[in-house]
Amino acid sequence: MKITDWDDAYANAAHIPGAERFLSEWPVRTETLRAKVAPVILHYGEGARQVIDLYRPESAVQGLTIIVHGGYWMRFSPDEFGFLAEGPLAHGQAVAMVRYTLAPEVRIAEITAEVAAAVAVAAREVPGPIRLTGHSAGGHLVTRMVCADVLPEELARRIVHVVSVSGVHDLRPLLRTQMNATLRLDPAEALAESPALLIPREGIRVTCAVGGQERPEFIRQNDLLANVWQGLGADMGALHLPGVHHFDVIDALADPDGVLTRCLLDQSRA
Incomplete structure (x- = not known):
């Protein structure tokens, strides 16, 4: 079906009943986690948002999970998405929640x-x-990390799995949306920053996961990267989670026994 309304194609809240309830619950869930496990604050630059909330498990550290929040690159922070650390934390993962300039x-x-x-x-x-x-813009950003020449080789070799949840992997459609007045994408940057148009690191393992009730464009974007990168040598998986939409799909990561937590930690295969 031809898309004639690109803003609607990438609108999530308008198509989720009670959407505001999810948005208001996220910071409450994050504060609940922080009351149990206080994060250490790390700085990776001098900017006000160039900080990391690092959660450490009570048990011996089994590895590092890095989580990047969504919000179309222009909203939110670990203050909302910090609750996602709970799933990996329960399995001995140290969890770094990345805050970035919007x-x-x-x-x-x-x-x-x-x-x-x-x-x-x-x-x-x-x-x-x-x-x-x-998640979402965060799904884009984590897949950018495993495009060739983004990270130093020694660091990239430590990455064992990338899970992009509802990620936007081809930015060119966003050129047609009103949000681009804020994003300021031009055609050259849309090409240069689209993982689906770039080369992944050889043999990298990536799972693209999306809710079965999400907007058709998010499902297409999910499967696009899985398809293209598989043909470029990546170890790809595609996961459609039935019965969930763009805002509750991430509950499967916050849950220690959730399908996304198990997938991320290699306890189940996409």
Whole structure:
């Protein structure tokens, strides 16, 4: 079906009954976690938002999970999405929640560079294998981390799995949306920052996960990367989670026994 309303195609809240309830619950859930496990604050730059909330498990650290929040690169922070750390924490993962500068203060290419710097700082703090996951814009950013030439080779070799949840992997459609007045994408940056148009690191393992009740464009974007990167040598998986939409799909990561937590930690195969 031809898309004639690109803003509607990428609108989530308008198509989720009671959407505001989810948005208001996220910071409450994060505060509940912080009351139990206080994060350590790490700085990866001098900017006000260039910080990481690092949660450490009570048990011995088994590795590092890095989580990048969504919000179309222009909203939210770990203050809302911090509750997602609970799933990996329960399995001995140290969890780094990345905060980054938002558009329009910076462009998406600059956000990519900030997240790469954050990954490097978190990796120096916690030894062992690294797993990356992110939601929506965060899904885009974690897949950018495993495009060729983004991270140093020694650091990239530590990454064992990337899980992009409801990620936007081809930015060109966003050029047609009103939100681009904030994002300030131009055709050249849309090409340069779209993982689906770039080369993944050889043999990298990536799972693209999306809710079965999400907007058709998010399902298409999910399967696009899985298809293209499989043909470029990546170890790809595609996961459609039935009965969930763009806002509750992430509950499967916050849950220690959730399908996304198990997938991220290699306890189940996509």
